[in-house]
Amino acid sequence: MIKNVFAGEHILVTGQVKNNHSTSVLKHVSIELRQKVHYTSGEAKRTDNRLITRLVCGSVAPTDTLTLHHSIQVPHDCYPSLERHNISIQVSYELLLTSLGNFTVDTPIMIGTRVGCPSPLSITSGEKSSIYYCVPPTEYSTG
Numbered sequence: 001m002i003k004n005v006f007a008g009e010h011i012l013v014t015g016q017v018k019n020n021h022s023t024s025v026l027k028h029v030s031i032e033l034r035q036k037v038h039y040t041s042g043e044a045k046r047t048d049n050r051l052i053t054r055l056v057c058g059s060v061a062p063t064d065t066l067t068l069h070h071s072i073q074v075p076h077d078c079y080p081s082l083e084r085h086n087i088s089i090q091v092s093y094e095l096l097l098t099s100l101g102n103f104t105v106d107t108p109i110m111i112g113t114r115v116g117c118p119s120p121l122s123i124t125s126g127e128k129s130s131i132y133y134c135v136p137p138t139e140y141s142t143g
Contacts, residue, residue, distance in 0.1 A: 002108045003095070007078045010071040011095060011109070017068065019060040026060040029099045031072050033109070035079075038090040052078060052093070060099075068097075080113045 005011055011033075019026045033052040039045065053072060060066040072095070082091040093109040 002110050004110045004112065005074055006112050007074050007080070008076045010073050012071045013068055013095070013097065014070075015068050015097075017060055017066045017097070017099070019062055019064055019066075022062050024062060026066075026099045026102060028056055029058055029060060029066055029097070030054050030056045031068075031070060032096040032098060033072060033074065034094050034096060036092045036094070038092075040088045040090075074109075074111060078111055081110045083110075 003011065013031050017026065017029050032054045035050045035052050037048045037050070039047070053075060055070055055072050057068060057070055058066055078093075079091055081093060082089060084090075093111055094106045095109050096107075097103075097105040
């Protein structure tokens, strides 16, 4: 399931992390927002991964449980998601729950844009503000 958010919006993360180990501590349980950029030029392809923001939630003692009820903010200057066919740059995001690589739970995130200034179309129609956003390819019609 893809979570849709705007730049500047908070993403609420709730749940529990249970440490089933009897002797090892799960250190640095964190929530991360990561950006993936896929570049294509002819036959050449490259992918870059970038950490956008991280919130360290704590550690989990052996046989203990860490309850999560945190939010992480999408930065205001975060580039919107771009996932369309036939373009050379694809930008996607994922929200990760991780603990120094011991485990990773990821959720795809679609970041859109929200603009408070009028567009040329809204000026002629009399609207004074409009909202613009990007949608994943599955949510728009090509025909």
